[in-house]
Amino acid sequence: MERIANFINGEYVSPNSGKYIDVFEPATGSAYASVPNSNLEDVNAAVKAAEKAWKNWSNTTPEDRSIIVHRIAGELESRLDEFAEYESRDTGKPLSQAVSVDIPRAIANFRFFSDSILNYKDETFDSTEYGHNTVSRQPLGVVGCISPWNLPLYLFSWKIAPALVTGNCVVGKPSELTPYTAFKLGEICNKAGLPGGVLNIIQGLGMKAGSAITSHPKIKAISFTGGTKTGEIISKSAAPSFKKLSLELGGKNPNVIFADCDFETMLATTIRSSFSNQGEICLCGSRILIEQTIYDTFVQEFVNRTKELKIGDPKEGDTNLGALISNEHLEKVLGYVDLARNEGGKILYGGEKVQLNGRCSEGWFMSPTIIAGLAPGCRTNQEEIFGPVVSLIPFDTEYEAVEIANASKYGLSATIWTSDITKANRIAEQIDAGVIWINCWMIRDLRTPFGGMKNSGVGREGGKEALDFFTEQKNICRIQ
Ligand code: TXE
Numbered sequence: 001m002e003r004i005a006n007f008i009n010g011e012y013v014s015p016n017s018g019k020y021i022d023v024f025e026p027a028t029g030s031a032y033a034s035v036p037n038s039n040l041e042d043v044n045a046a047v048k049a050a051e052k053a054w055k056n057w058s059n060t061t062p063e064d065r066s067i068i069v070h071r072i073a074g075e076l077e078s079r080l081d082e083f084a085e086y087e088s089r090d091t092g093k094p095l096s097q098a099v100s101v102d103i104p105r106a107i108a109n110f111r112f113f114s115d116s117i118l119n120y121k122d123e124t125f126d127s128t129e130y131g132h133n134t135v136s137r138q139p140l141g142v143v144g145c146i147s148p149w150n151l152p153l154y155l156f157s158w159k160i161a162p163a164l165v166t167g168n169c170v171v172g173k174p175s176e177l178t179p180y181t182a183f184k185l186g187e188i189c190n191k192a193g194l195p196g197g198v199l200n201i202i203q204g205l206g207m208k209a210g211s212a213i214t215s216h217p218k219i220k221a222i223s224f225t226g227g228t229k230t231g232e233i234i235s236k237s238a239a240p241s242f243k244k245l246s247l248e249l250g251g252k253n254p255n256v257i258f259a260d261c262d263f264e265t266m267l268a269t270t271i272r273s274s275f276s277n278q279g280e281i282c283l284c285g286s287r288i289l290i291e292q293t294i295y296d297t298f299v300q301e302f303v304n305r306t307k308e309l310k311i312g313d314p315k316e317g318d319t320n321l322g323a324l325i326s327n328e329h330l331e332k333v334l335g336y337v338d339l340a341r342n343e344g345g346k347i348l349y350g351g352e353k354v355q356l357n358g359r360c361s362e363g364w365f366m367s368p369t370i371i372a373g374l375a376p377g378c379r380t381n382q383e384e385i386f387g388p389v390v391s392l393i394p395f396d397t398e399y400e401a402v403e404i405a406n407a408s409k410y411g412l413s414a415t416i417w418t419s420d421i422t423k424a425n426r427i428a429e430q431i432d433a434g435v436i437w438i439n440c441w442m443i444r445d446l447r448t449p450f451g452g453m454k455n456s457g458v459g460r461e462g463g464k465e466a467l468d469f470f471t472e473q474k475n476i477c478r479i480q
Pocket of ligand 1: 146147148149150173174175176204205206207209210211214225226227228230231233234248249250251281282384385386
């Protein structure tokens with residue numbers, strides 16, 4: 001089996017301990033590689049390399065950094081299909097999705113921020129009374145970027161691109177479940193001319209390598225995407241050294257459907273927002289709120305459309321649902337289906353493990369699952385399941401819809417379907433969520449702030465927000 005390595009100071013190196021963890025292909029349930037079980041010594045080596053590189057990297061111009069990060073995008077684009085195969089193998093997602101979404105978005109992330117840095121200017125304030133004030137921004141130094149397993153390179157690049165273009169050096173850690181594209185990113189960065197030590201990639205467990213990063217005294221900021229519980233742990237770990245924190249956490253997003261919506265567009269999009277990536281996207285609409293007058297029609301049409309989805313080998317072009325990330329996660333999600341039954345829910349469709357034939361016979365697959373009849377406040381409707389499972393909740397009035405939507409400890413995203421745009425905007429203003437789509441889903445302008453409220457996170461990524469996060473402000477005031 002291939003041994004994945006850490007990437008420190010522009011070189012691939014083995015973990016100090018010599019210890020490794022198996023990496024599995026979810027579609028087959030078999031280990032295909034092993035990844036360093038890195039520890040504090042490995043993180044210290046990465047921080048040392050980053051500090052050394054920072055002396056030069058922080059003195060480069062935005063134009064210099066933009067050119068190199070643009071080259072990273074170009075190198076990645078030239079190997080798009082190869083990286084898409086790595087991503088599909090690691091996550092179990094359909095290859096078609098890795099080719100059309102994951103890797104193109106990683107390329108776009110690098111390109112977007114290499115362009116944005118060129119327009120990222122100091123702010124100035126002039127007044128007779130208070131003189132000339134310039135708000136200048138400087139890089140933080142060495143920063144930590146920790147990413148999850150659902151959209152591995154898409155979310156890893158979403159963090160490291162703004163960190164790099166603002167002149168920081170990075171110690172990054174992908175999920176131990178999906179290490180491969182981050183592993184191969186090192187080659188891409190070397191080819192693009194990124195100086196050694198500017199980006200260091202440590203592989204390994206969250207509680208070991210991850211916590212060594214979040215507690216490291218020389219790391220100035222942590223940008224994290226993952227579970228809410230983990231976000232809480234990271235906050236405690238980072239607090240003593242007053243690190244800046246960006247936390248993109250879980251969600252339990254309402255998809256609010258009114259009778260006056262464009263039904264076919266809503267239905268086609270709701271299939272995607274319910275089951276894309278096997279429901280393993282923090283932005284999936286897992287609570288579907290339907291106006292009572294169209295509830296029966298919606299149920300019939302939605303179940304029929306769901307039945308058409310193909311669960312299959314991620315390599316096959318017509319596969320809509322691939323494997324879940326791990327057997328442990330599959331069991332967790334199936335456990336929620338059992339919970340739903342115990343809470344009085346009715347499984348309208350799916351709810352079981354799926355056994356495929358051939359090379360995927362031992363893979364971790366389940367059917368897309370539609371549940372009805374649950375109370376809005378029950379655990380199934382309150383906890384993040386993070387699988388292909390949605391719960392249908394009817395409502396009578398706009399007021400009731402908003403009340404149900406907001407009755408959640410999460411506040412990440414929401415979708416509203418209605419042809420009455422005045423009503424849509426009125427509801428959008430009332431819903432507690434950081435990202436709200438009206439008559440669409442997952443349309444992303446990278447300039448816009450991305451993130452959630454309540455237990456869905458702290459801070460925002462994207463656009464200027466990300467550049468601001470990875471820099472320190474300095475106000476310089478002069479009178480004459
Ligand atoms: O994520 P974790 P997991 C949700 C989803 C999922 C739950 C747990 O509900 O079931 O989170 O998923 C690293 N210090 N989302 O276990 O544990 C870890 O190694 C430092 C939503 O995969 O949060 C990995 O690199 N790092 C989310 C990353 O954190 C630690 C997407 C995420 O791992 C750490 C994924 C620690 N103590 C899961 N513990 C989204 N918002 O998109 C773990 N890590």
